[in-house]
Amino acid sequence: xxxxxxxxxxxxxxxxAVKRDLTGKERDDIxxxxxxxxxxxxxxxxxxxEEVDQAQLEAVLQEMxxxxxxxxxxxxxxxxxxxxxxxxxxxxxxxxxxxVAGALTLSFVISAAIGQSFEGWMSVLEYFGSIWSGALSAIxxxxxxxxxxxxxSQGKDIEEIEELQKLKIDELPQLPEEEKEISRVxxxxxxxxxxxxxxxxxxxxxxxxxxxxxFNPSTEMQLMPLFTENFMRFIPLILALAGxxxxxxxxxxxxxxxxxxxxxxxxxxxxxNVIMLGFLITSLPIVALDAFQEILAADTxxxxxxxxxxxxxxxxxxxxxxxxxxxxxxIGREITNPVR
Numbered sequence: 001x002x003x004x005x006x007x008x009x010x011x012x013x014x015x016x017a018v019k020r021d022l023t024g025k026e027r028d029d030i031x032x033x034x035x036x037x038x039x040x041x042x043x044x045x046x047x048x049x050e051e052v053d054q055a056q057l058e059a060v061l062q063e064m065x066x067x068x069x070x071x072x073x074x075x076x077x078x079x080x081x082x083x084x085x086x087x088x089x090x091x092x093x094x095x096x097x098x099x100v101a102g103a104l105t106l107s108f109v110i111s112a113a114i115g116q117s118f119e120g121w122m123s124v125l126e127y128f129g130s131i132w133s134g135a136l137s138a139i140x141x142x143x144x145x146x147x148x149x150x151x152x153s154q155g156k157d158i159e160e161i162e163e164l165q166k167l168k169i170d171e172l173p174q175l176p177e178e179e180k181e182i183s184r185v186x187x188x189x190x191x192x193x194x195x196x197x198x199x200x201x202x203x204x205x206x207x208x209x210x211x212x213x214x215f216n217p218s219t220e221m222q223l224m225p226l227f228t229e230n231f232m233r234f235i236p237l238i239l240a241l242a243g244x245x246x247x248x249x250x251x252x253x254x255x256x257x258x259x260x261x262x263x264x265x266x267x268x269x270x271x272x273n274v275i276m277l278g279f280l281i282t283s284l285p286i287v288a289l290d291a292f293q294e295i296l297a298a299d300t301x302x303x304x305x306x307x308x309x310x311x312x313x314x315x316x317x318x319x320x321x322x323x324x325x326x327x328x329x330x331i332g333r334e335i336t337n338p339v340r
Contacts, residue, residue: 006054011035013172014061020173021071021087028336030074038064058169066167080147089146093139098325100134105321106314182257187249194246198239205235209288224290231286237276244269260334267330274323277316285309 003011015031022030041060042052049056064070068087081089108127204211209227248265252258280286289305 002050003052003057004054007052007057010054010057010061010169010172011038014038014067017067017172018071021068021090022074034070061169062167064167067172080143081150085146085150089142092146093142096138096142097135100138101131102318102321104130104134105317108317182252184253187252191246191249191253194242194249197242198246201235201238201242205232205239208232225288228286228288230283231280234276234280234283237272241269241272241276263330263334267327267334270323270327270330274320274327277320277323281313281316284313286312 015035018034019027019031038057038060041063042049042057045060046052046056072083072087104127204227207223209225209229209232210223211226213222213224244265248262248269251265252262255262285305287305287308289301289308292301292304
């Protein structure tokens with residue numbers, strides 16, 4: 001018995017969701033055991049069917065229940081928080097830690113952007129220390145709350161928990177990009193955008209950071225400085241990273257699938273991007289709006305320039321935060337479940 005394409009993807013999504021709620025080194029073995037059990041159920045339910053479709057598999061998965069319910073059956077006994085509440089506790093803790101880390105990151109970026117009490121590496125160390133203490137505090141509070149709920153609800157049914165045990169197909173995670181067939185159209189679009197980016201920054205570099213603008217359509221085109229010298233120093237690195245990304249996408253087009261080479265290539269490129277964004281934040285201001293001096297009051301011009309650079313700093317800070325999380329996830333995946 002085999003699964004058709006849609007059913008196979010649904011199976012992989014279900015197993016991926018189960019693995020996310022499991023801990024320990026044996027979660028891959030547990031996932032394989034669950035997969036074998038599902039195939040046994042399909043054999044019993046559809047003995048004469050050679051190829052199972054998505055609807056048939058979905059019927060069996062609905063009987064098994066939500067992935068967190070299945071994963072809880074394989075979780076070891078916990079003293080403070082039992083298997084019934086632990087998946088919810090773990091989810092809430094992850095969300096709260098991410099919110100705390102994001103808020104502290106945003107605060108750090110804004111302080112660095114406006115130059116308020118920023119003392120180089122000492123400020124960076126204080127930032128990581130605040131994330132560590134904030135995450136520990138958040139986990140401690142969540143643990144105490146759920147331990148209280150566990151103690152108070154022993155032997156009782158909690159309607160909200162029971163609702164979460166039901167399987168909802170739409171909430172299953174999508175398969176990672178590395179496990180999907182590559183989209184040649186999407187990769188081609190990325191290559192075109194990369195080439196356009198190369199052309200733009202090559203032009204900006206040749207013009208010394210100047211770009212054309214029109215304040216009045218009836219007048220001739222003029223050039224205004226948009227990027228500062230601080231930013232211009234990074235253009236060679238930007239061009240190099242863009243060229244490497246285009247080369248990676250071309251490799252994907254030729255191979256027709258993701259591989260360990262392209263995955264680690266992407267991880268290293270993201271690491272380089274994070275480092276570059278960090279240096280850009282410490283190099284503010286990186287954009288200049290000198291053309292607006294002629295039409296705005298001095299105070300308004302300075303405020304606009306400050307807002308523009310602060311906004312870019314916040315965007316880059318959020319980009320660093322998201323990229324670091326993505327890098328950690330990709331490295332973990334390549335170590336535990338490498339693509340060949």
